[in-house]
Amino acid sequence: MASNNFFVPASVTSSGRPVLVPNEVECNLLSNVDIEHDQDDAVSFPPLKSGHFILTTHRLLFLSSSCSSTAVAIPLSVITHIFSSKRSLKSVFHSPRFRFQVSATPDNRILDSDPGRVTGLRSVVITVVVRGKGDWELFLSKMWECWRGRAWETTPSETGPASASASASLYASDGLVRMVGVGGLLRKEQEMWESTDRSLQEAFQDLNALMNKAKEMVMLAEKMRQKLLAGSSSQSNSANDEELGSKEEMQDWLLSVGIVSPVTKESAGALYHQQLSRQKANVPPKVQFFAWLVALGIINTREKIQRRNPKTCLSPSCPVMLRKFDSGVMVIQSKSHSDEEVFGRLRALVTKPEALRHGISASDAAMTLGIAPAMAKEHLLTAEGKGLLCRDISPDGFRFYINLFSEIILDDLFLVKDYGIYSTWVKASSASG
Amino acid sequence: MMQKLGDFKLPAFFNYPPYFTLQPVRDTREKQIQLWKELILDYCRTQKVFLILLEEEFPLFSNPVIERSLNNEARETFLSALVSEGRAEWLDKGHRKCLILWHRIQDWADIILGFVKDNGLEDSVMTVEEIRLGIESRGTELHGMDRTILMRALKLLEHKGKVAIFKGTSADDEGVKFSV
Numbered sequence: 001m002a003s004n005n006f007f008v009p010a011s012v013t014s015s016g017r018p019v020l021v022p023n024e025v026e027c028n029l030l031s032n033v034d035i036e037h038d039q040d041d042a043v044s045f046p047p048l049k050s051g052h053f054i055l056t057t058h059r060l061l062f063l064s065s066s067c068s069s070t071a072v073a074i075p076l077s078v079i080t081h082i083f084s085s086k087r088s089l090k091s092v093f094h095s096p097r098f099r100f101q102v103s104a105t106p107d108n109r110i111l112d113s114d115p116g117r118v119t120g121l122r123s124v125v126i127t128v129v130v131r132g133k134g135d136w137e138l139f140l141s142k143m144w145e146c147w148r149g150r151a152w153e154t155t156p157s158e159t160g161p162a163s164a165s166a167s168a169s170l171y172a173s174d175g176l177v178r179m180v181g182v183g184g185l186l187r188k189e190q191e192m193w194e195s196t197d198r199s200l201q202e203a204f205q206d207l208n209a210l211m212n213k214a215k216e217m218v219m220l221a222e223k224m225r226q227k228l229l230a231g232s233s234s235q236s237n238s239a240n241d242e243e244l245g246s247k248e249e250m251q252d253w254l255l256s257v258g259i260v261s262p263v264t265k266e267s268a269g270a271l272y273h274q275q276l277s278r279q280k281a282n283v284p285p286k287v288q289f290f291a292w293l294v295a296l297g298i299i300n301t302r303e304k305i306q307r308r309n310p311k312t313c314l315s316p317s318c319p320v321m322l323r324k325f326d327s328g329v330m331v332i333q334s335k336s337h338s339d340e341e342v343f344g345r346l347r348a349l350v351t352k353p354e355a356l357r358h359g360i361s362a363s364d365a366a367m368t369l370g371i372a373p374a375m376a377k378e379h380l381l382t383a384e385g386k387g388l389l390c391r392d393i394s395p396d397g398f399r400f401y402i403n404l405f406s407e408i409i410l411d412d413l414f415l416v417k418d419y420g421i422y423s424t425w426v427k428a429s430s431a432s433g
Numbered sequence: 434m435m436q437k438l439g440d441f442k443l444p445a446f447f448n449y450p451p452y453f454t455l456q457p458v459r460d461t462r463e464k465q466i467q468l469w470k471e472l473i474l475d476y477c478r479t480q481k482v483f484l485i486l487l488e489e490e491f492p493l494f495s496n497p498v499i500e501r502s503l504n505n506e507a508r509e510t511f512l513s514a515l516v517s518e519g520r521a522e523w524l525d526k527g528h529r530k531c532l533i534l535w536h537r538i539q540d541w542a543d544i545i546l547g548f549v550k551d552n553g554l555e556d557s558v559m560t561v562e563e564i565r566l567g568i569e570s571r572g573t574e575l576h577g578m579d580r581t582i583l584m585r586a587l588k589l590l591e592h593k594g595k596v597a598i599f600k601g602t603s604a605d606d607e608g609v610k611f612s613v
Contacts, residue, residue: 359450385458390451394501401451405464413444413471426445 005109006045007072010061018054018061018071023151025374027327028055028142032132035062038125044108048072053128055143057151057374076147078102078111080123085140097129098140142327148398154363154373325378342379343388345369350389350402351421356428359392359399438492441476453501455510469511474520478535483579484524485512485531524581532581536574541586544574546595549611558610560601561587 011019020026035048054061060074081101103111106120130136324330349368350360366376380400383389389400407422409415416426436443446452446468456462476482476493485491487508495502503511512531515521519537524530536544545564549555552569559567565583570576575583587609590596594612601608 387458387460390456390461391454392450392501393454394450396500399450401449403461404446404449404451405456405461405468408444408446408464408468410464410467410471413446413468413475414442416445422445425449429448 006104007062008059008075008110010059010071010073012063012071016063018056018063020056021058023154023372023374024056024058025151025329026054026056027146027329028139029053030128030130030132030134030136030139032065032130032134033062034129034131036127036129038127044124050131053139055139055146057146057149060143074102074110074126075152076143077150077152078104079147082140082144082147083125085137095129095131096136097127098136099125099127100143101125145398148393149362149373149377150397151373325382327378327381329374329378331375339382342369343383343386346379346383347388347402350400351424353428353431356402356425357431359401361397361399365400436498438476439480441479444472447472447496448499450499450501453496453499453503453507455504455507466511466514470515470518470520473511473515473533474535477533481577483533483582485533487512487529487531532579534582538582538585538589541578541582542589545586545590546613548573548575549613554611555613556611558608560606560608562606564609 013019018026030053032050033053034050035053037044037047048062048064050065052061052063052065054063057076059076061071062073063071079100079102083099083101085096085098101123103121104124105111106122111121128136322330322332345368346365349355349365355364360380362373362377362380365380366373369376369379371379380389384391384400387403387406390403390405392399392401402421402425404422404425407417407420416423436447452465452468456465473485473493477485487505491508494508509528512521512523513528515533516523516531520534522532522534524532548564548570554569559569561580561583564570564575565578565580566576587596587598591598597610597612599608599610
């Protein structure tokens, strides 16, 4: 691939998967596209041929088919305009294509930071030529949503390069699963996890996808790792007594399933060491990961994989499900979290006076439900599909309102009954003036 | 306090932001389309609007109070729904000009027949412009009506043998002989 500095470099793993930043989630994919630019642009780049085009909440990624170790990215934040795709006679004979406009610096690079601080920016029109058979119109509409969603703005920035790369992966550089303390997780409510009814066998096989998507688990993992490390360094810390006890039990189970603890790794001469090196050699990372979930009581293995010693169980068993949304996002969800419960909470949120007047965004829902914005968006879309909510797309963003359409009578457009949500909405919206 | 567009009363849901975003969910969208079809026809009937040009601003398609406006796709969707129902017609292939039939052509034809009978014009001759703008039609729905629609209604009546259309003395107007 000809080297050019126009795009932002993107990292891929040794198996050719893109490395995502915290909170970043893949949304859609087109296989086999070319990326070109308009001939009369002042800035230019050599065209990119035949690659996978991946849309995430934060970026567009191009992975070359011929050279799988190289990948480039276009941050969604630099997009200034997305052209609407018009069907024309021409499009019958050529590969479909769509175009969008980005900001580039005078020295021919895409901006990787806030455009407000750079002057002399130019507009470059990028054309995506769809050679493969993917649903590019769906991709384009998802691209609109992600661009409007501005997920990169709600991501808290990680401090320091070490923690940034650490948080992104469950594995330390030597390939071992990095372990975490137990206190925080045990106190953490199960509501973090989303679920569906799928056999554990399938969940085990899908762990690769799970691992990529479970960013919340990663954040948790990092927090707990810190806790565990902190606990090991302070000998007399009365506040951590309960934690220390559970920490030792934790290490016990972890060992029994062959998982390395950072505490034992980092304290020279720990008696665990010999046992560890024997056990870890035989346990593949996937099993380690799965066993970690078992050890933490998040996955109940009684039915399928192995009998867990109930004595060492610190948290009540909580069956989980693997759920796949229409967008392809997969999450683990605890069974206690049914759709009905989420809808109930959404309905309560969206019928508050403020929400009646101005609707709610994915961020608003995320804060109320205590989940990530990307997950909240999925729930909002599901609720919309069920007729609970309606969307409002405007320069103010992508917002949802309670569905009033079902309340309006066709035969009498001016009728507003004295009771019901339509009447409540009328009162709330006149109050704001 | 009812909101108005000119002297046209607007229903409460005109201030509901999702009303201005084309809804993707099928049932919701169908309801939304029905509401827009009715509103468009009501507005055009009371304001005597016969033609909607998508390139131009149409007051009903924007609500400055809530700062929302229908995008092109939504406008075309709602007008196309009217066309499918026979309450409108696209005048061009690009779907930029839409003739609104808040009375169907057949209805206009009936109104013309009524007008002829009410004024004792059974065997007389009038020009098309006289029908549209003359003294006799003042106070009736015919007054100020769109010429394209009037011609279509007259042609329908001609087809039924109720009128005969012929070239008039002036180059740009046509005459109509009623034989009702």
